Amino acid sequence: GQQVMQIPQYQHVQEGEDFTTYCNSSTTLSNIQWYKQRPGGHPVFLIQLVKSGEVKKQKRLTFQFGEAKKNSSLHITATQTTDVGTYFCAGPRDSSGSARQLTFGSGTQLTVLP
């Protein structure tokens, strides 16, 4: 079945440094979503990418969807302590992208050192 791999599993950065997490799927994705989970909290939706090669920005966060729609990345510029948490990518489990079954990556746990 479809697998969504995410690297790295852990990342420690000094406040102000940049951070990137990568997501790779074994199959082509119709779309990809990103979520953030604060320590002790629940996942919160950040963004959805649909188009091949799409790039979206949210303030210091930049999201990319690969040309082949099999990989994606999240880049945070100049990290802040408020960025601490685990970042998950998620893609539809079936090729049609319908039925809303999402397969989540294992997540990247970001620690920001002040």
Add this chain to the structure above:
Amino acid sequence: NAGVTQTPKFRVLKTGQSMTLLCAQDMNHEYMYWYRQDPGMGLRLIHYSVGEGTTAKGEVPDGYNVSRLKKQNFLLGLESAAPSQTSVYFCASSGLAGAGELFFGEGSRLTVL
């Protein structure tokens, strides 16, 4: 402004006991899901529902049952709890069939001794 509410938030069970987790959403969403989260393994889909009266299996359905008798509620049952079911359980809902975000509840931490 409740969104998705899960009860209970914490529960300790002995092996072999049964219990039910309740998820309620007030957003009139059609789709509801139960995930479990274990360290280093992300979120894995247990069961889901695409509407009132329907349920379907996800990635890891064994040992769990679900029911969606009312649109706003999605129940997850453990008939005979096992230590391997110790986990954090998240309920989520979404309103769109082919796109759109998942709204998660705050989670239910279950420990099976």
